[in-house]
Amino acid sequence: MTSLVVEGLHVSYGATEALAGIDIRVDSGKTVCLIGANGAGKTTTMRAVSGLLRPRAGTIRLDGADIFGMRANRVAALGLLQVPEGRQIFAELSVADNLALGAWLVRDDAEIARRRDQVLARFPRLRERLNQLAGSMSGGEQQMLALGRALMGAPKLLLLDEPSMGLAPLFVEEIFSILADLRREGTTILLVEQNASAALEIADYAYVLETGRITMQGPASEIANDPAVIAAYLGG
Amino acid sequence: MLSQQLVNGVLLGATYALFALGFTLMFGVLRVINLTYGFYFSAGAFIALFATRQWGFSIWLALPLAAIGSGLIAVLLDWLLLTRLRAKGAPELASLMVTLGAVLALYSAMTLLFGPDIRRLPPDVIGADALVFAGIRVTQAQFLVVGTTAVLVLALVALMRGTRLGVGIRAMAERPDAAELMGIDTARLAALVSFLSGFLAGAGGVLIGLNFNAIQPYMGEQMMLRGFVVIIVGGLGDLRGALIAGLLLGVIEVLTAGYLDSGLKEAVAFAILVAVLWTRPSGLFGQAVLRRA
Numbered sequence: 001m002t003s004l005v006v007e008g009l010h011v012s013y014g015a016t017e018a019l020a021g022i023d024i025r026v027d028s029g030k031t032v033c034l035i036g037a038n039g040a041g042k043t044t045t046m047r048a049v050s051g052l053l054r055p056r057a058g059t060i061r062l063d064g065a066d067i068f069g070m071r072a073n074r075v076a077a078l079g080l081l082q083v084p085e086g087r088q089i090f091a092e093l094s095v096a097d098n099l100a101l102g103a104w105l106v107r108d109d110a111e112i113a114r115r116r117d118q119v120l121a122r123f124p125r126l127r128e129r130l131n132q133l134a135g136s137m138s139g140g141e142q143q144m145l146a147l148g149r150a151l152m153g154a155p156k157l158l159l160l161d162e163p164s165m166g167l168a169p170l171f172v173e174e175i176f177s178i179l180a181d182l183r184r185e186g187t188t189i190l191l192v193e194q195n196a197s198a199a200l201e202i203a204d205y206a207y208v209l210e211t212g213r214i215t216m217q218g219p220a221s222e223i224a225n226d227p228a229v230i231a232a233y234l235g236g
Numbered sequence: 237m238l239s240q241q242l243v244n245g246v247l248l249g250a251t252y253a254l255f256a257l258g259f260t261l262m263f264g265v266l267r268v269i270n271l272t273y274g275f276y277f278s279a280g281a282f283i284a285l286f287a288t289r290q291w292g293f294s295i296w297l298a299l300p301l302a303a304i305g306s307g308l309i310a311v312l313l314d315w316l317l318l319t320r321l322r323a324k325g326a327p328e329l330a331s332l333m334v335t336l337g338a339v340l341a342l343y344s345a346m347t348l349l350f351g352p353d354i355r356r357l358p359p360d361v362i363g364a365d366a367l368v369f370a371g372i373r374v375t376q377a378q379f380l381v382v383g384t385t386a387v388l389v390l391a392l393v394a395l396m397r398g399t400r401l402g403v404g405i406r407a408m409a410e411r412p413d414a415a416e417l418m419g420i421d422t423a424r425l426a427a428l429v430s431f432l433s434g435f436l437a438g439a440g441g442v443l444i445g446l447n448f449n450a451i452q453p454y455m456g457e458q459m460m461l462r463g464f465v466v467i468i469v470g471g472l473g474d475l476r477g478a479l480i481a482g483l484l485l486g487v488i489e490v491l492t493a494g495y496l497d498s499g500l501k502e503a504v505a506f507a508i509l510v511a512v513l514w515t516r517p518s519g520l521f522g523q524a525v526l527r528r529a
Contacts, residue, residue, distance in 0.1 A: 052413055076419035088414040090407045097403050104404065105419040153419070 003028040003157050003188045004049070004080070009058035011041075011048050018044045020212040021058065024190075026157065031179075031189040033199040033220065035233055036209035042192040043085050045209070046161045049190075050082040051075040062157065077105055079156030083163060085192075087146040091135025095126055098134050098145055102152030112152075119148040122178065140171030147178065157188045164195050176202060196233040200224040208233075240372050241494045242487060247378050249486020250385040251443050255459055256466035256478040257392065258436030264473025265409040265429045269328065271335040272313050273437060273463070274456030275342045280306040280438025281445040281455060282350065288361050295361040299384065299442050306438025307431040313338070314430040339457075346453035355451045362446065381443045388436060389479060396475070405429060409473070461502070465509045471519025481520065 004026040011019040019041045026032045036042050048055045051072035060068045067075050076082075090098050099119060103112045120127045123144045129137060134145055143163055150158060163179070164172040172195065180202050183189060193199035200206055203220040208229060216223065223229055259273050280302040287298035317338055321331050366375040396402040408415040408422050416422050440459075445451045466485055470477025488508065489501045496504075512520060 050417060052416065072413070072416035073419050073421050076417055082417050084414060084417060088411055088417075090410050090414065092410050093403065093406060097407075100400070101403060101407050101415075101418045101420075104400075149418075 003030075003063060004190065005059070005061045006045075006049065007059045009045070009048060009060065010056040011044050011053065012056050018212055019048065019055070022209070022212070022214050024207060024214070026188060026190050028188050029186045030204045031183045031187075031191060031202060032205045032207070033191040033193060033203035034207050034209055035193060035196040035199060035223075035229075037232075038194070039211075040209045041212045042209055043161055046082060046085075046159050046190075046192055049075075050080060050159055052082075052084075076153065079154070080159065081150045081153045081155035081157070082159040083146045083150045083161060085161040085165065087139075087142050089134045089142050089145050089149070091133065093134055094131055095134050095137070095145060096130040098149050099126075099152050102149035105153065115152050115154065119151050122151070122181075123148050138171075140167050140174065143167060143171065143175055144178075147175075155187070157190065158182070160189060160191045162192060162194060164193065164198065172198070196229070197224070197235075200234075237494075239370075241490050243372050243374060243378075245487030245490035246483055247381050247447070247486070248490055249483035250381050251440050251482075252459075252462055252466055252486050253479045253482025254385050254388060254436055254443070255440040256463050256470065256482045257389065257475060258433035258440075259463045260467040260470065260473055260475060260478040261392075261429060261436070262433035263467065264475075265405055266314075266426055267409075267412075268318060268322075268331050269335075270314065270318070271332065271460070272310075272317065272339045272342065273433065274460035275313075275339050276306040276310050276434040276437035276456070277441040277444075277459050278343070278346065278453055278456035279309050280441030281451045282346070282441075282453075283438070284357060284442040284445060285355060285451055288357050295357070295380070295446070298357075298361070299380075299439065302442045303435045303439040306441070307433075307435035310430045310434025310437070311427050315427070343453050343457060350453060352452060354449050355445075356449045357442075357445045357451070377446045381447065384439060384443060388439060392432070392436075392475065401425075401428075462505065465505050469509060469512045469520055471521050474519060474521055477519055477521045 004024070006022065006024040008021045008023065009019050010017070010021050022045065024034070034042050034045060047053045049060055051067065051070050051074070054069055058068065059066070062078055062080055065078060067078065090101065099116055100112070103115060106112050125141055126145060126148055129141065134142065137145065147163070163175050167175065176198050179189070179191070183202055191199055191203060200220045200223060206217065206220045206223040207214050208216040208223065216226065216229065224234070255277060262270060262273060283302035283305045284298040287293040287301055288295065293301070317334050318331055321334065362380060363376045366373045396406060404415065404420050405425055407418070408420060408425050412422050441455070444455070462485060466481045467478055470481035485505055488504060492501050492504045
């Protein structure tokens with residue numbers, strides 16, 4: 001049942017230690033969230049797991065396979081797909097091209113078409129904009145494209161880094177309702193969010209990250225009711 | 237007289253455009269100013285020189301052989317010189333200095349091996365008769381220049397716009413990290429882009445050698461100056477811009493030589509570069525991006 005197991009993960013940027021040995025576990029079919037302040041190491045954790053940066057020490061396993069230090073394209077081939085912070089859509093390419101790139105590793109055209117239909121059914125707004133340059137869309141639409149692009153790869157584990165960042169409240173609500181759908185369908189998700197209350201509402205389990213260490217963890221409902229968490233992250 | 241000059245200018249410009257296309261492709265996708273690029277131009281010309289003079293190959297065989305050979309040299313040099321720097325995220329100045337040192341060493345080694353004499357491809361590799369339309373002479377060699385340039389430009393545009401691979405290259409040019417997250421092996425695509433740019437430069441070297449007494453080790457160095465003018469005026473990473481600016485530079489040089497003084501060719505080219513940068517810092521065609529191909 002295990003999906004992702006991270007143990008003793010250390011990451012440094014030069015002499016600065018960004019992660020001081022953290023343990024995280026995401027079981028198959030669960031949604032796990034990682035909350036914490038700016039600079040706590042949330043994005044660093046995501047980038048280390050997906051292979052975009054090389055950790056100093058620790059172990060990272062995906063379904064039992066050792067992926068520590070593996071390059072991001074090979075990690076993606078194993079089904080771990082990351083929606084990076086700031087969306088990172090290909091602004092100069094069309095929406096259709098962006099979606100096609102999400103299925104880069106899939107060779108079967110019929111399968112690609114099937115996934116594209118599913119994604120467009122989930123995000124009908126993207127269908128109207130298929131031939132438009134991705135960069136011409138609003139932030140919320142771009143976030144949907146980033147999510148849709150990742151879903152084109154049929155993720156075994158979906159890493160979402162700040163999916164609500166910089167979005168209008170209406171879009172934040174829409175994005176979280178989509179995440180709730182994905183969770184219901186059994187997608188395994190590791191979610192990083194500054195919007196802690198929304199994240200805790202849809203997650204099964206939560207970790208609190210402070211300056212490179214996990215300081216608290218537990219079922220999301222418990223973490224959401226913890227006085228210290230309420231004071232620090234849920235606005236009192 | 238003027239129309240003949242224009243034809244000659246376009247022919248010269250076609251070679252500049254070919255050279256600049258590879259340069260701007262390399263810069264636009266790999267985001268590195270690799271000064272060894274000029275060497276691929278020299279390498280292409282020398283491979284064709286040996287293939288035709290020593291081994292008696294026809295130009296139809298020598299041209300693709302030289303282009304492929306230069307492409308492979310480009311892949312090898314990029315791998316040797318830049319892999320380490322990329323892995324360490326070294327600053328741009330480091331790659332500039334490393335490739336500057338390497339290219340000077342390569343030109344000297346070539347001069348040591350082949351001597352500094354200026355040579356050209358044997359004139360009989362292509363028919364000598366020229367076609368004359370309305371008083372304008374166009375030789376078969378000149379047709380080959382235009383034909384090769386047109387075929388390579390169309391093939392490059394078709395690759396970048398019409399294929400899955402091209403979409404992957406454009407994605408990588410825009411956001412290498414996000415491309416990796418899609419499962420794209422960016423190291424392999426980078427090698428492919430190096431190959432393509434070396435291929436274009438090598439083909440350009442052969443075409444120059446076909447029309448002028450121009451083959452000598454440092455020919456790539458002289459071409460690099462023009463390459464910089466063309467890709468900056470056309471907009472860094474902009475394929476269409478490189479094509480148009482390359483043709484324009486050829487025409488301007490020929491007209492300057494014809495009506496002013498051939499010694500002023502370079503001066504005029506650089507005056508244009510400065511004027512363009514003053515008025516339009518991101519190139520003639522504004523927002524310069526390879527992605528628009």
